[in-house]
Amino acid sequence: MLIRYGMNARLPLYNSAKGCVFASSSVLRRQQFLIRTLGGCNSQSYQQRVGGIRSMAASGIEADADSILRAITPVLESTKHKGQAGKIAVVGGCREYTGAPYFAAISALKIGADLSHVFCTRDAAPVIKGYSPELIVHPILEESYNVRDEDKSNIKDRVLAEIDKWLERFDCLVVGPGLGRDPFLLDCVSDIIKHARQSNVPIVVDGDGLFLVTNHLDVVSGYPLAVLTPNVNEYKRLVSKVLNAEVIDPGAHQQVQLLAKRIGGVTILRKGKSDLMSDGDTVKSVSIYGSPRRCGGQGDILSGSVAVFLSWARQHGKAAETDPRISQMNPTLLGCIAASALLRKAAGIAFESKRRSTLTGDIIECLGRSLEEICPVYPSS
Ligand SMILES: NC(=O)C1=CN([C@@H]2O[C@H](COP(=O)(O)OP(=O)(O)OC[C@H]3O[C@@H](n4cnc5c(N)ncnc54)[C@H](O)[C@@H]3O)[C@@H](O)[C@H]2O)[C@@H](O)CC1
Ligand SMILES: Nc1ncnc2c1ncn2[C@@H]1O[C@H](COP(=O)(O)OP(=O)(O)OP(=O)(O)O)[C@@H](O)[C@H]1O
């Protein structure tokens, strides 16, 4: 039995390891139970629920990503000054991971942001600077191995003071790519998120940032300007923590919606074969065929891209003039749809020429062309 999700994807209704229907499996019984109870509407039958999923797919859950990209991408005008197209900051980068924050920050620039900062550990900074002179790199974070217990409080104050100098200038913060899981570092980052919240700065949480917030949900809970971008594992951990359940495939749309609602109306972008996103009210999917290569770093491109498009969607009134259906949507959701679609198209273009050797850097090089194809700088009249 197949349900059609969006234009291209066909998913089995019961998704077992062998692709068969095992009506007696405990996993399936749990999935059925979850679908019955999702949204707290126990009186609806399972069949009605599945019918609901079918009709949701049929009634256009697949986003009109091209129209959204056109509506929110700002026009390039000679009257604009540096910074107006977006100032993004990535909090991430430690001893192990220097690629992830670089991918997120450089993607933001390649899409069209004016300035991209990285706040990382002291060790990671020279490496990230070495990748690109375009990035503004702040070596302010510390990991436990570098800090004596008695100095921790002072160092934390110093980190926060440094971040506070910049925070209000940013249109969006991306927290987590390549952050690592050092407890002292995560403690500082948790306070950085709290400060960003107080300043109403939108926050995209990815990678190890999701490890942090899954264990401390209060840090983002109830903040409508937070976007969480979990991959398959990160989503599993979130669902288990927040819903005390397993991830389900039939009913995936309702589950992502419920998850967003339970975390107080944050936006969730669940990455996968189709990217599913919800702010707790609306659910959308992006199923454009991208690339079959799953090299590491594509999620980092996505988090940097969400930051840019979300900022554009919040700043530019163009959407309102063109299409009320778009202007009525939550800007965080618009940002997710635009970023997901652009990344997938860029991955497709990169794969056309690079095939098996396609790497994250190749996809980043295709972001500009991908956006230009949908939303040219000089549209032909
Ligand atoms: N070049 C770099 O510096 C990169 C650093 N990264 C960072 O690495 C840190 C950890 O992220 P991870 O994504 O590895 O953490 P996860 O906890 O998501 O993944 C852990 C392991 O799960 C496995 N896995 C991944 N996708 C899977 C799937 N679809 N089904 C089953 N298993 C799967 C992977 O083999 C991985 O080793 C983050 O901070 C992240 O940002 C990644 O972004 C990749 C690139
Ligand atoms: N099975 C799939 N088919 C098509 N596209 C996919 C698939 N899985 C992931 N993607 C796309 O790749 C992008 C990155 O998702 P992925 O799950 O690789 O993130 P990630 O594990 O966080 O990546 P990273 O290595 O950067 O941490 C998503 O936007 C998604 O659209």
Ligand SMILES: [Mg+2]
């Ligand atoms: Mg990731």
